[in-house]
Amino acid sequence: MKRVRLDRWASQLQPPRNPRLHAQRCAFSHETTTLPRRRELLPQRRQYITQTQWQCQRRTVSSKRKASTATALQEEVDEGETEVLPPPPARAPLYAPSHRKALHSAKLAALHARLSLSPKLPLQTLARCLVDPSADPRPTHNNAPFAVLGQDLLGHHTTEHLICHYPRLPMSVLFAAQYAFVGEATLASIRSEWGVEVVAAPGMEVDAGLLQLKRQVPGNSLVEGTSRQVKDMPGVRKLGAKFGGGRRNSEWNYRRGISSRVVFDDEFGELVGGEPYAGAQLSTPAVGEDDGTVEARGADGTTSTLPNLPQSPDETEPTTVSDASASFVRAVAGALYLHAGAAATKTFHRDHVLSRQLELHTMFNFTHPTRDLSRLCAREGFEPPVARLISETGRLSRTPVFVVGVYSGDNLLGEAAGASLNEGRVRAAAAALRSWYLYSPPKGEVVLPSEVEGTAAAPATGKGKLGKVWKPQVIDVGEIVT
Amino acid sequence: MPPARPSFVCASCATALRSQAPNTSPALRAFGATTAQLQPPAQDLPRWKQTPPAMKMPYRLRPQPNQPVWKVNEDPEPLDEMYDKFVGRAGEAAKGQTGVDSTKGRDLLPEEVKWLAITHKSFDHGRRGFNDRLALLGKRIVSLQTSLALLHAPTPRTAPSDPFLTTTHNNNNSSNSSDIFHHVALEGAENITAFSKAQVLSPTRLAQLAQSYGVDKVMRWKPKKSENLRGSGVETVLAHTVYSIIGALAMQRGGEVAARTARERVLLPLGLR
Numbered sequence: 001m002k003r004v005r006l007d008r009w010a011s012q013l014q015p016p017r018n019p020r021l022h023a024q025r026c027a028f029s030h031e032t033t034t035l036p037r038r039r040e041l042l043p044q045r046r047q048y049i050t051q052t053q054w055q056c057q058r059r060t061v062s063s064k065r066k067a068s069t070a071t072a073l074q075e076e077v078d079e080g081e082t083e084v085l086p087p088p089p090a091r092a093p094l095y096a097p098s099h100r101k102a103l104h105s106a107k108l109a110a111l112h113a114r115l116s117l118s119p120k121l122p123l124q125t126l127a128r129c130l131v132d133p134s135a136d137p138r139p140t141h142n143n144a145p146f147a148v149l150g151q152d153l154l155g156h157h158t159t160e161h162l163i164c165h166y167p168r169l170p171m172s173v174l175f176a177a178q179y180a181f182v183g184e185a186t187l188a189s190i191r192s193e194w195g196v197e198v199v200a201a202p203g204m205e206v207d208a209g210l211l212q213l214k215r216q217v218p219g220n221s222l223v224e225g226t227s228r229q230v231k232d233m234p235g236v237r238k239l240g241a242k243f244g245g246g247r248r249n250s251e252w253n254y255r256r257g258i259s260s261r262v263v264f265d266d267e268f269g270e271l272v273g274g275e276p277y278a279g280a281q282l283s284t285p286a287v288g289e290d291d292g293t294v295e296a297r298g299a300d301g302t303t304s305t306l307p308n309l310p311q312s313p314d315e316t317e318p319t320t321v322s323d324a325s326a327s328f329v330r331a332v333a334g335a336l337y338l339h340a341g342a343a344a345t346k347t348f349h350r351d352h353v354l355s356r357q358l359e360l361h362t363m364f365n366f367t368h369p370t371r372d373l374s375r376l377c378a379r380e381g382f383e384p385p386v387a388r389l390i391s392e393t394g395r396l397s398r399t400p401v402f403v404v405g406v407y408s409g410d411n412l413l414g415e416a417a418g419a420s421l422n423e424g425r426v427r428a429a430a431a432a433l434r435s436w437y438l439y440s441p442p443k444g445e446v447v448l449p450s451e452v453e454g455t456a457a458a459p460a461t462g463k464g465k466l467g468k469v470w471k472p473q474v475i476d477v478g479e480i481v482t
Numbered sequence: 483m484p485p486a487r488p489s490f491v492c493a494s495c496a497t498a499l500r501s502q503a504p505n506t507s508p509a510l511r512a513f514g515a516t517t518a519q520l521q522p523p524a525q526d527l528p529r530w531k532q533t534p535p536a537m538k539m540p541y542r543l544r545p546q547p548n549q550p551v552w553k554v555n556e557d558p559e560p561l562d563e564m565y566d567k568f569v570g571r572a573g574e575a576a577k578g579q580t581g582v583d584s585t586k587g588r589d590l591l592p593e594e595v596k597w598l599a600i601t602h603k604s605f606d607h608g609r610r611g612f613n614d615r616l617a618l619l620g621k622r623i624v625s626l627q628t629s630l631a632l633l634h635a636p637t638p639r640t641a642p643s644d645p646f647l648t649t650t651h652n653n654n655n656s657s658n659s660s661d662i663f664h665h666v667a668l669e670g671a672e673n674i675t676a677f678s679k680a681q682v683l684s685p686t687r688l689a690q691l692a693q694s695y696g697v698d699k700v701m702r703w704k705p706k707k708s709e710n711l712r713g714s715g716v717e718t719v720l721a722h723t724v725y726s727i728i729g730a731l732a733m734q735r736g737g738e739v740a741a742r743t744a745r746e747r748v749l750l751p752l753g754l755r
Contacts, residue, residue: 099663124663140662145674152626159622163615163733171614234680259603262617263685263721338633338667378536379609449623449737470579470736475595477529477611481603 095136095313097208102127107209111196117332117348118340125339129331132213132324133227134317135202137310143331144227150334154182155267157349160448163473166360168437170479171258175269176363181353183268184326190352191325198321202313211328216318227309227316233272346450361434369429372480373406373413376436379480383409385432387425390415404428437479447471499541530597531556533609552708554605555700561596562588564696568727572743576735591734599730602703602719613726620729620740627744628682631754632673682752689717691751692724724748 102108102123112126125146133142158181162174169177180186191211202212261269310316329352337345366372373385385406394400404424405415414432418424452470487496555561569587576582576590583589591599603612692698698716701723705714728748732740 094661098661102663122663122665125665125668128663139672139675145671148674148676148679149629149671152622152629156622156626159619160732160737163619167615169615171618174615174618228677233677234684259612259614259617259722260715260718262614262621262725263718267618267622338671339665375537379534381534381536384536447736449619449732449740451737453737453741472735473733475598475730475733476615477598478603478608478614481608 094204096131096141096202096212097127097204097206099124099127102208105208107197107207109209111194111209115194115332116351118336118344120340120344121336122339125335126332127208129328129335130196130209130211131202132211132319132327134214134319134324135212135313137227137313137316143327143335146331146334146338147327148330148334149337150330150332151182151267153333153337153345154330154349154353157346157448157450158182158353159267160450161354164446164448165440166438167441167474168439168476168479169360170364170437172269172365173360173363173437175258175261175267177358177360179268179270180358180363181356184322186356187326187329188322190329196325196328198324211324213321213324214313214316214318215321342450342453360438364430364434364437366430366433367482369426369433372482373429373432375480376433377408382411385413385429387428389421389424406432433480441474445471445473447473449473528593530594530601530610533606537609549708552704554702558593560696561600561700564600564700565591565596565727568695568697568747569731569743570747572746573735573739575738575742579735582735590739591730595730595734597702599726600697600701600723602701602722604704604719605702606704613723613730616729616733617722617726618729619732620725620727620744623728623732623737623740624683624725624744624748625679627741627749628679628754629674631745631749632675632678632682633670635670635673635754682749682754685717685721687752688721688724688748691748692720694751697723697727 105123105127108123108127112121112123117126128141129143129146131142133144136142139145155178158178162169162177196209196211198211198213199206202214206212258269266272333345333348336348377383377385385408387404387406390403390405392400392402400419401417402421402424403415403417404421404427406413406425406428414428414430414435416424416427416431418427447468447470451468491499565587567587569590573585573587573590576585588596598611599613599616601610601612603614605612697720701719703719705711705716707714728740728744731743
């Protein structure tokens with residue numbers, strides 16, 4: 001299929017053209033790598049092109065043509081047709097819309113307004129937040145730095161909210177709740193709730209208000225949000241005996257426990273780089289491979305040399321839409337912090353993350369609640385729990401109901417109904433455990449640690465920027481080890 | 483006359499028990515008694531000092547492991563010294579708060595929290611509490627402060643850096659920098675990468691830092707093999723403890739103290755300003 005020629009087809013959008021460039025082809029398409037996809041998606045492509053405001057600039061066109069590896073092949077063919085221009089200055093190629101286009105994008109401006117973002121956050125930065133590293137690997141042009149910072153901010157605010165409001169929550173529930181608030185799947189759905197659309201393929205001509213990524217089916221072991229592979233990350237835990245790290249979880253006498261996840265894994269307790277899927281290659285490639293870099297392991301076990309980083313979008317690893325969406329939302333948080341400060345980020349977190357309802361009581365999974373409750377009472381010095389039948393009906397029928405309560409002395413710890421005596425007892429114990437773990441201090445007593453950050457400015461009053469006085473928070477000893 | 487021993491304890495077991503502990507008569511009596519009649523937890527002993535008596539078996543069933551007995555510190559003084567050394571002068575951020583007389587590390591936290599923060603889950607089977615939750619919060623704080631510190635870190639010129647940064651430095655800046663949106667707030671944003679963060683916060687380096695503060699002498703844990711601490715994961719536990727101390731400071735004294743401690747006492751020795 002012939003490429004659409006902007007100079008003929010979309011002429012009403014163009015500013016006055018340079019007649020010298022009349023004969024040249026459209027300089028903004030990436031021919032070989034993306035054309036097959038665009039053939040399939042013709043209507044969308046037309047949509048992108050009509051939205052483009054093509055700026056015809058003398059000094060940029062030919063150099064951009066040269067810069068794209070895809071069009072370099074065409075160059076040799078076109079040599080005869082084109083005029084000979086002066087050698088273009090060495091210029092970094094553009095794989096995504098230039099930041100100047102950000103000011104002309106209606107989608108971007110509408111997104112900024114729809115989210116009520118602080119006016120201190122410029123549109124150009126928001127446009128940069130929409131560029132995933134797989135679309136443009138350069139850290140000066142993509143959202144990777146903002147995404148890392150934003151992930152720290154969102155994770156920090158969420159963790160302190162959970163721990164201060166629910167001081168007794170078990171670790172596995174904490175990890176799960178953290179994921180439910182700021183995990184990848186949630187952020188991906190936030191992205192679609194915000195109305196941010198995803199491109200079929202990245203390029204310079206797409207609208208600056210669309211999320212740009214190079215799509216691929218998941219299954220590669222990449223560190224989330226970056227273009228770096230897991231094996232290159234220092235200090236990252238890898239399952240697999242050859243690494244000198246951990247072992248496969250299914251090995252005899254080995255279990256990757258909960259406590260070590262705090263140090264090694266991400267804020268959700270998941271392996272950095274994702275769980276190895278069936279058949280994943282878990283060992284490092286042999287030294288004889290053509291990486292070219294000799295890994296010098298320092299005394300602290302970290303590698304000092306960087307592996308070869310991707311230099312152009314042709315070399316980047318593709319990502320999934322959900323990964324890129326999560327990076328985008330994190331990047332918005334990070335960029336907001338850099339431009340507008342910590343207070344704006346807290347407001348962002350409150351408005352978009354904490355506003356989501358999470359039913360914590362459904363996130364528990366007990367295997368032996370009666371045993372755990374017994375241990376809990378023993379630890380706290382309560383009388384041992386005794387289950388008593390409170391009421392029942394239909395004992396000899398097909399559907400009996402037994403309401404069982406678990407008592408410690410005269411105090412009712414938990415109560416539940418079951419279809420059999422045993423079921424009622426077990427459910428009541430589970431209810432008792434949930435009521436213990438879901439304890440929440442009175443609202444007036446909860447002061448988040450970040451609310452008093454910045455007290456260095458006002459040491460006398462001890463009040464933070466938000467005017468809150470600090471109160472020490474409840475520190476629980478820990479859950480019952482099952 | 484009450485029987486000398488309960489009927490379900492045979493004579494040879496009774497002899498063995500008597501030899502195990504000289505004051506076994508209350509223990510023998512406790513076999514048939516309910517837990518409510520057991521000796522209640524000694525009220526004068528703080529929670530960190532004793533494992534809850536109701537959770538204890540009167541005698542050990544399993545054989546002792548074939549390794550040297552692992553002992554942990556029980557003395558408050560080395561612990562206080564470690565906290566003083568760890569927190570240093572960063573505690574001065576807590577000056578205005580109620581109940582803070584001196585800002586030394588040992589006075590910033592109550593006794594129970596001080597012991598809880600250095601207690602790993604492996605200690606006493608988790609019966610005296612552990613510092614997992616505090617470590618989770620502490621890691622979030624340290625991670626955030628690392629990112630913010632990387633913002634101000636100078637771009638390394640000699641160390642191998644991203645090829646794009648070096649090319650923009652080498653090439654004519656005017657043509658390249660026109661593609662980049664420059665803003666004063668975004669200075670140094672490219673330094674924030676997951677790689678550099680992981681390099682700074684690698685567990686091995688944190689463990690070395692913790693050893694310099696003397697954390698390894700006071701933390702309470704139980705290695706799998708007491709002759710091979712490295713193989714038992716002492717580095718992980720040390721890094722975990724560093725995070726949990728920061729988390730404890732955050733929960734007890736607020737975000738400012740914790741952030742300052744993270745910046746000045748953890749990141750600065752690791753090389754980040």
